Amino acid sequence: MRCRRASLKTGRQRVTRGSFVAAGFLVSIVTGVLLYFLPAIQVALRDTGQVNTSLGGTVQLKPVSASENLSSNSPFTLLLLGSDSDSKFNGDFLTQSMILTRVDPATRHVTMLSIPRDLWVRLCTGGNGKIDQAFLHGGAQCAIQTVERDLKVHIDYYAWIGLQGLVSVLNELGGVNVIANNPVMDDYYPADLSGGNPYDYQRILVLPGAQHMSGTLALEYVRARHDDAYGDFARSQRQQQILIALRAKTKHVSIADIPSLATSLGSNFQTDMSIGQVSGLLPVAGSVPLGSITQVVLLPPYTSTAYVGGQDALMPNWSLIRPEVAKYFPVAA
């Protein structure tokens, strides 16, 4: 009897010890995994899932109602914002690029509409100005609010990227393959990423035709505008082209790549999507066929040039723009 009790006790001790050992292994493995994803966790805490804040209590943003869209395969609208984030701006960034994007994971269809940065609109702050100033005055929320109100659309998410972040991510992905539409030349291209005087110029030339572009070359391709018959419009088309080329790269990105991508982005990225949603977007982007991408640029007659408030601007023809936008994007409630 005593012997049986002793045996039971020993058995219990063994189970307890075994549990401790298993827990120890589990903790060690989880720690290893957490350490691997630490850069991504830091970025997730700092740059993703940004809280929507109102401006002086006057702007009330809609709650992000489509937060489950990525998992439910429902279509959603994403506002992509890009800024010159070099030292000239000291943190006060304009958005040189605004691309309203509709993603339908079920049909694998994507629509990209570039909003000209010089579009003269009513800003979220109440006054009129170029749409690129919305981000300057009130961050992503003001940019979203302005686009929603002026274009009469509903935006589910936003993502903002700075120049250096774009270069780093493209390099991290090994560059992109693009068919450059024409020789892109600029004798007054800003030399603001090399660390010298940010107001200096440099000459750039991107040769035409299919080629492999590093992050820096791709940035030159999407940013140059001076020697271009269509100026900012052509630049918008090239920005969409690089996004399409990036789509091909996302096919090869796995969850194990998230930390290195997060590290390369540094502080040059912000979004209100969670890191899970960002990583969920990658396979969706990679599965979109080339023929299922609609590109829209608001050329004349949707816009016309004007001199307003002492500066060159583009005046919107809302009676043409809004019906065009409504074809692809759900109208705001």
Add this chain to the structure above:
Amino acid sequence: MRRAAILICLMMFSGLVANRTLAVLQTHATTASLITTTSPQVRLPGTIYVSQQGSIYAISGSTVRRLTLPQGGDWTQPRVLPDDSLLVIRRFDEYSDLYHVSASGHVISRLTSDSQASTNRTLQLDHWILWPAIGPDGTSVYFATDSPKPAPSQSYEVDFSLWSAPLGTAFTIGDNGVSGATRWSVPDLFTGGDIQPVPLPDGSVLYSSYANTGKGTVVTRLGLQTTPNSPMRSLTTLHQDCGAPAVAANGVTVAMVCTNSGQTADLEVATLAGNALGPLRVVAANCLCNSPSWSSSGDSLLYMNASDPNGNFGLWYIANAGGAHPGAPRRVTDSSVDLDATSAAAWSSR
């Protein structure tokens, strides 16, 4: 006690293994191999010159050698002269120059000095010279340069136009044109201009001419001029968006790359009859292809194409590309090799 220590070590090791396993699963951006560390997949006759990472390499049968050109800048766009020496572009960040070099890479002469900014510090005075092509008699060079252009601060305009000059003497590219050279074309402004000249046996020049469609896009078409500054005749439509012409030794079979206003391209071949181009035949469809060039015998076509999972641009080959039954495209270089896709291969018979 000892068992506990071993267990703790094993636990820590398992954490390390989990961490490193994830690192292994990471999709590393692959670094392209140098062409000299690989072997050609297809052995072609003669010598083929290609550009990779700023150097020029010569492929002869199964061997690949690097030309011993001076350090600095990127050497690109080689062209073979009748005596087997080469014309090569040396490109720096803000200008480029044309050099005449031997088959081994020894500099015979420097034909341009396009860095004006080094003396007056106005970088807009620098110039590009690109796409050299050798005239039919082997005594002249055709090229594209961003001259003339307005004086600095007068305009943002900078576009390529086509010129020709006698070989053997240096010529000077200035803001008002090229001294000692003949201007051939006047570009459509703010489009990139006219590039990739191909002198034909009858003295005319075929080239890529960029045009503003007036509908928000800039596209290219093949243009033909019979004499300098004569009106350009369009051989392809704006919608076809065809450029990068290469003419076979027979002087009439033309290879070109057309996007048909899409995001991918087709490599196409047609016959030039007088001032018109015959029907276009696709020899490689739906590709990321660029820079076609013909063999000296005129029946085989080389081009750059990105087709492997890493997206590297390799050298590809189509036998009998100008004939009724062209061969299937075959990759010449290893998939790990990433060549300069904007630099056409130069194919010498020797």
